[in-house]
Amino acid sequence: MSRRGTSGERPRGLLIAALVVAAVLGVFVAVVVIDRGQRAASEPPEGVREFTIPSRNHTEGAINYPQTPPAGGNHNPVWQNSGFYADPVRNETAVHTMEHGAVWITYRPDLSQAQKDTLRQLAQSRDCIIASPYPDLSVPVVASAWGVQLQLDSADDPRLEQFVRAYRIGPQTPEPGAACTGGVGEPS
Structure with missing residues (x-):
């Protein structure tokens, strides 16, 4: 060569x-x-409040939570099925679903239908999201996950989607991988 x-x-x-x-x-x-x-x-949005949740035991009775709506704590042994609800759900079952990684979006019952439709679409777009009316809320919409909460003036606030991305089955979830279906409740 x-x-x-x-x-x-x-x-x-x-x-x-x-x-x-x-x-x-x-x-x-x-x-x-x-x-x-x-x-x-997936960074948390501005305005998120953090809470220390001292215990997460199962209990059958009603629980007096320090936050309204609750952001975690002792809860019912059965969880709330994720989805959109037209009627209020029990705190104790929704808190159990948050233990599994759900974001619980509560809204004033008198929220406009367009705002409710926005929340319905969000709750139906992914698993582990509950949306339900909550009487006597101090603001129109509150997003809660285990140990964190965000108050919003509108369902259209982009921070709601950011909250969901940051906390739905997020690092704060005590029982990641647990089901958000197979519990109680029939979403509408």
Whole structure:
């Protein structure tokens, strides 16, 4: 074999190596950018209040929770099925579903039909979301997950979706992987 054949292969080999390195760097940069974007999308929104939840035992009776609506604590042994409800649900069953990773969106019963439809669509778009009316709320909409809560003036507030992305089956969930169906309640 002549030297000419060997020297012609060297630039081709360098070109291939350079292309491989460029492809690997391109993939690395894409992964970093995508990861940053996903983390930013799942960051908690402004205004989230955090609560220490001292216990999470099963109990049959009614519970007097320190937050309205509750953001966690002792609860009924049976959980509330996720979905949209036109009637109020029991605190104790909804809290159990939050223990499983649900976001419980409560709304004033007199919320406009358009706002209720927005909440219905959100609750039906993913598992582990409960939406139900809650009498005597101090604001139109409250989103709660285990140990966290966000008060909102509207179901259209973009922070609601951000809250759901950050906390539905999020890192605060005491029992990740537990079901949000197979409990009580018939969503409408």
